[in-house]
Amino acid sequence: MHDLLNDLAKYVCGDFCYRLKFYKGQCIPKAARHFSFVVNDVECFDGFGSLTDVKRLRSFLPIREIGRICFGLYPWQFRISIPDLFFKIKFLRVLSFSGCLDLREVPDSVGDLKHVHSLDLLWTKIQKLTDSICLLYNLLILKLNYCSSLEELPSNLHKLTKLRYLEFEGTKLTKMPIHFGELRNLQVLSTFFVERNSELKTR
Amino acid sequence: MGGLNLHGRLSVKEVQNIVNPLDALEANLKNKHHVKLELTWKSDHIPDDTSKEKKILENLQPSKQLEGLSIRSYCGSQFLSWIFDNSLSNLVFLRLDDCEYCLCLPPLGLLSSLKTLKIRGLDGTVSIGAEFYGSNSSSFLSLETLEFYKMKEWEEWECKTTSFPRLQHLSLDECPKLKGLSEQLLLLKELVIGYCDKLIISDNTSSLEILRINACPLVNIRITYYDFLNVMEIVGGCESLTIFPLDFFLKLRSLNLRSCQNLRRISQQQIHNQLKELAIDDCPQFESFSNMQILLPCLTMLLIIDCPEVEMFPDGGLPSNVKELFLSSLKLIAFLRETLGANTCLERLCIVKVDVECFPDQVLLPSSLTSLEIDGCRNLKKMEYKGLCHLSSLELYDCPNLERLPEEGLPKSISSLTIWNCPLLQQRCQNPQGEDWGKIAHIQQLDIR
Numbered sequence: 001m002h003d004l005l006n007d008l009a010k011y012v013c014g015d016f017c018y019r020l021k022f023y024k025g026q027c028i029p030k031a032a033r034h035f036s037f038v039v040n041d042v043e044c045f046d047g048f049g050s051l052t053d054v055k056r057l058r059s060f061l062p063i064r065e066i067g068r069i070c071f072g073l074y075p076w077q078f079r080i081s082i083p084d085l086f087f088k089i090k091f092l093r094v095l096s097f098s099g100c101l102d103l104r105e106v107p108d109s110v111g112d113l114k115h116v117h118s119l120d121l122l123w124t125k126i127q128k129l130t131d132s133i134c135l136l137y138n139l140l141i142l143k144l145n146y147c148s149s150l151e152e153l154p155s156n157l158h159k160l161t162k163l164r165y166l167e168f169e170g171t172k173l174t175k176m177p178i179h180f181g182e183l184r185n186l187q188v189l190s191t192f193f194v195e196r197n198s199e200l201k202t203r
Numbered sequence: 204m205g206g207l208n209l210h211g212r213l214s215v216k217e218v219q220n221i222v223n224p225l226d227a228l229e230a231n232l233k234n235k236h237h238v239k240l241e242l243t244w245k246s247d248h249i250p251d252d253t254s255k256e257k258k259i260l261e262n263l264q265p266s267k268q269l270e271g272l273s274i275r276s277y278c279g280s281q282f283l284s285w286i287f288d289n290s291l292s293n294l295v296f297l298r299l300d301d302c303e304y305c306l307c308l309p310p311l312g313l314l315s316s317l318k319t320l321k322i323r324g325l326d327g328t329v330s331i332g333a334e335f336y337g338s339n340s341s342s343f344l345s346l347e348t349l350e351f352y353k354m355k356e357w358e359e360w361e362c363k364t365t366s367f368p369r370l371q372h373l374s375l376d377e378c379p380k381l382k383g384l385s386e387q388l389l390l391l392k393e394l395v396i397g398y399c400d401k402l403i404i405s406d407n408t409s410s411l412e413i414l415r416i417n418a419c420p421l422v423n424i425r426i427t428y429y430d431f432l433n434v435m436e437i438v439g440g441c442e443s444l445t446i447f448p449l450d451f452f453l454k455l456r457s458l459n460l461r462s463c464q465n466l467r468r469i470s471q472q473q474i475h476n477q478l479k480e481l482a483i484d485d486c487p488q489f490e491s492f493s494n495m496q497i498l499l500p501c502l503t504m505l506l507i508i509d510c511p512e513v514e515m516f517p518d519g520g521l522p523s524n525v526k527e528l529f530l531s532s533l534k535l536i537a538f539l540r541e542t543l544g545a546n547t548c549l550e551r552l553c554i555v556k557v558d559v560e561c562f563p564d565q566v567l568l569p570s571s572l573t574s575l576e577i578d579g580c581r582n583l584k585k586m587e588y589k590g591l592c593h594l595s596s597l598e599l600y601d602c603p604n605l606e607r608l609p610e611e612g613l614p615k616s617i618s619s620l621t622i623w624n625c626p627l628l629q630q631r632c633q634n635p636q637g638e639d640w641g642k643i644a645h646i647q648q649l650d651i652r
Contacts, residue, residue: 187209
């Protein structure tokens with residue numbers, strides 16, 4: 001049954017949804033809107049380069065396959081530069097680098113992705129987030145759990161006025177950015193650090 | 204934070220940084236829709252004024268909807284009334300960690316919805332008595348699970364007769380001064396006790412289904428008929444245990460005896476039709492088994508690790524239903540094929556801490572075997588391809604000298620490979636440049652760390 005549903009879904013989606021696991025071929029179709037791939041398959045795929053031609057891409061999602069856990073040995077990695085990618089694909093809505101152990105920084109050009117509403121950086125090695133993230137004024141969801149090197153949040157975080165969901169468990173963070181209380185739309189927050197002399201007040 | 208309309212889970216950290224209790228009030232936790240809340244003080248914080256800490260906690264009162272609350276390293280000497288005065292009538296989970304300045308527990312018995320209570324590291328608590336239960340006619344009405352951990356000064360536990368009507372699981376770990384338990388606390392399904400040096404249990408424990416005792420020297424197992432006990436684990440401490448009388452434990456499905464210094468044997472006259480798992484680990488005087496092929500017909504798992512006196516399998520061989528076997532003696536492993544016979548259904552073999560350089564040898568393992576685990580064999584250098592035939596799963600743990608996979612690679616039948624903490628081998632299995640990567644790249648389930 002699952003296979004039949006899968007076939008049906010693939011048929012309906014046509015070229016719109018491209019899943020690396022199920023499609024042979026080295027090129028992502030230009031018409032693709034949604035791209036996902038199983039992390040462990042990345043090593044045998046060189047098609048990331050063709051991503052830059054997929055100008056209407058809406059979502060980019062790595063997926064971890066259950067059963068094949070190879071910690072530290074198989075981090076997935078880009079063979080193309082992320083700034084290039086951001087430069088070409090302006091319409092991304094959902095962007096995830098979850099589990100990309102190689103990712104140490106998010107390039108400034110992320111700020112150009114004005115339509116992104118979900119950004120997932122779980123389990124990456126980023127140390128700080130570029131300030132240009134605060135230009136993503138459509139951002140609703142920001143996931144930073146288990147970014148074990150992350151030391152601080154950008155000071156302009158409060159400019160993400162639509163932000164509803166912010167999680168950063170398992171990081172090195174020890175304080176909140178200033179003006180944090182201005183995130184009036186925030187509904188889910190994993191952690192709040194009280195700072196000396198600033199307390200729990202909204203500033 | 205005061206102006207935010209938050210819900211779901213929230214963890215508030217570094218609460219010790221609140222200087223003015225009024226600032227805690229401004230966080231407005233009471234009007235937020237949290238389901239789970241964690242309040243954490245810095246763990247080594249020394250309060251300059253415990254009454255101020257109390258005031259701060261008072262002002263951090265959460266909403267009535269709260270279902271789970273954890274308070275860590277709170278350094279006031281008293282808890283607040285909002286914890287127990289019906290302000291949290293929906294609370295099902297409560298955890299108090301390292302609140303070392305608290306001398307006595309609040310009347311948590313009044314929390315009528317509470318199902319799980321975990322209390323850890325309350326170093327100031329010497330005795331638990333009436334104050335814990337509250338003034339209602341019965342207390343802890345819904346409590347099912349109760350855990351105490353690292354209560355280093357705790358000595359006395361007084362129990363009210365009408366308390367804990369639904370308690371099923373009780374765990375006491377590292378409470379070295381606790382002396383006794385009242386009888387009604389033993390009418391449970393599961394009792395887990397560990398490192399309670401002074402604890403004496405002499406009352407009736409016959410309703411228990413699961414009993415785990417770890418290093419509690421004064422706890423004696425009463426030799427009486429246990430009608431419900433189906434899991435029993437004794438780890439260390441039981442000096443008086445020399446012979447385990449299996450005939451008294453009619454429903455036992457799993458028996459685990461570990462580090463029992465004086466244990467010599469398991470006595471058994473009658474056939475036991477329930478026992479499925481038997482583990483004897485680190486029992487230096489343990490000598491022999493009874494004829495288990497006849498007496499333990501349902502046994503499916505047998506573990507004999509670090510029992511140097513056991514040199515032979517029992518007379519009559521192993522029960523024919525044994526599917527899983529854990530061994531650490533090379534002598535026993537050498538007899539394995541002979542003992543099991545042709546009709547064995549053994550599927551899984553784990554060899555643990557065996558001093559060998561090469562394993563397995565092709566004639567050693569029965570052909571029914573589909574899963575092999577090699578654990579902590581520090582001198583193991585290589586494996587024979589022919590010995591691995593028919594396997595579908597291979598697990599290798601902590602073999603620092605294991606250099607490589609067999610020259611011939613791994614049999615095609617292997618669909619699952621686990622390698623943990625075998626640095627030399629791991630180096631060779633790196634993707635894609637490792638020399639052995641080509642031998643494992645096709646395997647569906649790989650877990651290398």
